[in-house]
Amino acid sequence: MLKLYDYSRSGNCYKIRLLLNQLEIVYQRIPIDILQGESRTPEFLAMSPVGKTPVLEISPGQYLTESNAIIYYLAGGSDFLPTDRWERAQVMQWLFFEQYSHEPNIATVRFWISILQQAEQRREAIAQKQQLGYAALEVMEQHLTKHDYFVGDRYSIADIALYAYTHVAEEGNFDLSKFPAILGWCNRTTRQPKHITISAT
Template identity: 50%
Template sequence: MMTVYGMKVSGNCYKLQLLLARLQRRYRWVEVDSARGETRSAEFLARNPNGKVPVLELEDGRVLTESNAILCFLAEGSTLMPEDRWQRALVLQWLFFEQYSHEPYIAVARFIRLFLPADHPRRGELPRLLERGHQALAVMEQHLAESRTFFVGDSPTIADIALFAYTHCAAEGGFDLSGYPAILTWLASVRAQPDFIAMASA
């Protein structure tokens, strides 16, 4: 059985839970609390020298890191990863967008607000994070507002899973989604998918 090393309140780890539930794949979960330094232990660093979760360990001992790379690997051969070359490229486009233009702002703002003390100096980063996060949300809103239910094609893909993970809890980072009706409709569509599971509470 494959093993996932992750932290359940992490959106990047939640992506894997969403996908594996949808695929109805069995796996073993090992909780790793990065806030307590568990990703810096010698044992963990032997699996991922970058010291981050999630980590996927296959039955044969091979290890894969980086959440979106893991999504691509696990979704191969399913409807969540299109066979068409162009459609696959569009999925990858949104996966890169999520990691470069979305997660660094929306996820980081959530981390600062939820996990750091009120007087922590990193709270000074929040205005810029909110500005850049809203820019990402505006790009998503524009795309979805063009009569799209999902980000690529007419059915959900791992692009939706990747973007859902931190968008659905963006309010925890201080983002008001009420001004993004297309995003709200899309979030409801993702939640309505078979085998959907909720994220653990932070």
Template identity: 35%
Template sequence: MLTLYDYLPSQNGWKVRQLLAHIGLPYRSEFVAIFDGEGQSAEYRRINPTGTVPAIRLDDGRTLAESNAILAFLAEGTPYLPGDAFGRAKVLQWLSFEQERVESTIGALRHWRLTGKLARRPPELVAMKHDAALRALAILDAEFATRAFAAGDAYTIADIALFAYAAHAEQAGCALQPFAHFRGWLARVRAQPGHLATTHAYAIDPHSTRELPRAPLPAEVLAHEVDIAVAGAG
């Protein structure tokens, strides 16, 4: 049986849970306490080198990380990923947009606001993220004025990926009132059979107010940086 390595408040984890619900694939969950450092354990980093969630393990032991890569793999041969080359490329276009323009802005701001970390961030960074988030929403609003879903007329994994964080833009401090076409798309996604409406608050994890632990740099990398610094000082 497929194993999903998950963290319930993660909307990246939600993406995979949503697709699994759509396709009816049975799986077991293993929850990773990422803010308590569990993601940086040697054991888990053999599953996902970045120490983040989600990741999956197949029956044969192979593992795959990164939410959108997992979506593309699991959607193979289903209605949620087009069979033609151009249709697949359009889905990949919006999966890339989601990671670069949505998760990195709306996702970051939402996380900072809900876990009390916003005040720890430089105001200039917060303002830059907020501006970029509004620009991403404006792009999506213009796109949804021309079609029902991200990659065309059919609901795909591109919509699952975009919805994960964009649907919670108000929690990131972004007003949705100006984006009527975007709000219409949200309603269409929520109307999909099997839509998972439940989200999990960061408050269920007492460690979520901490910064995400990072693995230390390898000793040889640090030694190289010291050598460069010494040479520069000379």
């Protein structure tokens, strides 16, 4: 059985839980409290040298890290990952965008404000990251004004990756009302079969 080591409020971890549920794959979930240093223990660092969740244990001693690598691995051979070479490259394009332009800004601000409760202490850094976060949301908005989903006009791991932190962006004080196409896409995503919320166990 697969084992998922994750932090419940992490969008990166939520991606994995959402896809596993939609693939109907049974797995064991092992909570890791990053705020209590549980991702910095020698045991955890042996699985994830960078000390980050999520970690997927595929078999004893075989660990996969980085959320988008994990969903790419899990989606292989399923409808969540296109077989067409061009569409598969587009999926990768959005996965890289999510980790480089989207997650470092939207997720980080959410973490500082809603999880660490450090809005005042990090006010200047938050303002800088919010500007970059809004730029990423604008890229998504422009794409979604012409497409229902990010690749091939059907739901894929590109949508899962981007939905994870977008749908909770308001916890980082991002105003999603400015992005009607994103809100429509979020609504379509929640209607996908076997959808679960980020707070679901």
